Amino acid sequence: MAKLAGPVKRATTLGPGALDLVFEHDQVSPVRMAAREALGVAAGDLCVQPWEGRRKRLLVADMDSTIIGVECLDELADFAGVKAEVSAITERAMRGEIDFEGALTERVAMLEGLPLDTLERCYAERVRLNPGARAMVATMAAHGARCVLVSGGFTFFTTRVAEAAGFHDQRANTLIDDGQGLLTGQVGRPILGREAKLVALNQEAAALGVTAAEALAIGDGANDLAMIDAAGLGVAYRAKPLVAAEADARIDHADLTALLYFQGYTAAQFAR
Numbered sequence: 001m002a003k004l005a006g007p008v009k010r011a012t013t014l015g016p017g018a019l020d021l022v023f024e025h026d027q028v029s030p031v032r033m034a035a036r037e038a039l040g041v042a043a044g045d046l047c048v049q050p051w052e053g054r055r056k057r058l059l060v061a062d063m064d065s066t067i068i069g070v071e072c073l074d075e076l077a078d079f080a081g082v083k084a085e086v087s088a089i090t091e092r093a094m095r096g097e098i099d100f101e102g103a104l105t106e107r108v109a110m111l112e113g114l115p116l117d118t119l120e121r122c123y124a125e126r127v128r129l130n131p132g133a134r135a136m137v138a139t140m141a142a143h144g145a146r147c148v149l150v151s152g153g154f155t156f157f158t159t160r161v162a163e164a165a166g167f168h169d170q171r172a173n174t175l176i177d178d179g180q181g182l183l184t185g186q187v188g189r190p191i192l193g194r195e196a197k198l199v200a201l202n203q204e205a206a207a208l209g210v211t212a213a214e215a216l217a218i219g220d221g222a223n224d225l226a227m228i229d230a231a232g233l234g235v236a237y238r239a240k241p242l243v244a245a246e247a248d249a250r251i252d253h254a255d256l257t258a259l260l261y262f263q264g265y266t267a268a269q270f271a272r
Contacts, residue, residue, distance in 0.1 A: 005245050009022045009024055012266075014261050014264070014267060016122075017044075017254075018267070019260040020261070020264060022051060028049060033151070037105070038220070040142060043108075044247070045258055047233070047249035047258075048155075049248065049249075050147065053213065053214065054262070055265075056145060056214055056216040056233060057146065057208060057210050057214045058147075058201075058204055058210060059137070059146070059199070059218075060150050060200060060204060060216070060217045061149055062132070062149075062151060062216050062218065062219030062220060062221070062224050062237075063150075063157065063158055064151060065237075066130070066218060066224075066237045068127050068128060068129060069128055069129075069130050070126050070163035071087070071188060073086060073088045073107055073125075075127075076111055077107070077123055079114065079118045079121070080111050082110045083196065090107065093222065094240050095222060095242060096222030096225075096240070096242045100191075101191045101193050104152065104193070105186075105191075108185060108187045109185040110185070111175075111185055112183060112185025112242075113206060114182065114183045115181055115183075116177055116183065117181070118186065119156050123157060123191055129161070129165055131256065132257035133165050133272065135256075135270050136260055137167055139269065139271040140260070141168065143269075146169075146204065146208055147167045147168050149165070149170040150171045150192070151170070151171070152192055154172055154175050154193075155170070155174050158170040158172040166200050173192050174187065187247065193223050194225065200227070201215055201227045201239075202230070203267050205265045208211075211232075212230045212232060216235065216259065217231035217235070218234075218251075219236070219243065220236065220239040220240060221240055222237055222240065222242055224243060225243055225250060228243065228248075233249065233262065234246075234250070234253060235250070236251070237256070238267060249262060257270060
């Protein structure tokens with residue numbers, strides 16, 4: 001590893017399979033490129049960043065396919081009998097091939113007439129936290145970080161997921177019903193998408209009195225790119241190629257506690 005960036009100042013085992021290396025080098029980009037080349041096709045994740053300020057004071061996280069293992073809209077579409085059509089649009093939107101707002105309204109329109117109690121059934125039967133989510137949020141919160149779930153999905157799910165994972169707050173879109181127990185196929189305005197996620201990050205940082213450099217943002221789709229680019233540490237989780245290419249770091253193999261290792265936490269410091 002020394003060939004990546006000169007002498008190693010310190011090497012510390014943070015936890016099972018997690019190694020922290022501190023190099024005498026002040027340029028992140030060339031070290032990151034060399035590290036990725038050295039890792040090759042090995043099943044491992046890495047994060048190269050400045051030592052100072054790597055423990056973040058704000059976490060802004062996407063929900064669907066990041067903190068949880070499903071796309072809630074796709075699962076609702078399954079109950080409505082239109083999952084194949086909706087999932088195809090979701091995939092294109094997450095890859096950045098089509099506009100997120102238009103894709104959202106098109107998909108929600110297919111849910112017109114779906115009974116409201118289907119949402120509760122969907123949550124109970126389909127929604128599960130991804131491995132490491134609860135420990136990651138709890139550990140950052142225990143060390144003074146504010147943790148916010150910011151989703152292009154829906155408040156019905158984000159309120160429940162935020163509580164289950166331990167987030168301090170959540171922001172998302174709203175599904176409109178007809179007051180008689182059925183969805184209208186419409187979504188509340190304004191729609192929370194790519195730019196709104198960036199606004200959320202900046203607002204949360206300002207409220208804390210910190211800069212975006214002190215924030216960590218994580219997501220998997222194109223609508224997460226603005227906040228990932230703006231954050232001091234932007235992480236792609238099992239992400240689409242466009243997002244993986246632009247993020248500071250990627251999690252393709254480990255669970256979400258990798259975010260803690262990236263910040264220098266040891267396994268002994270994880271909240272359980």
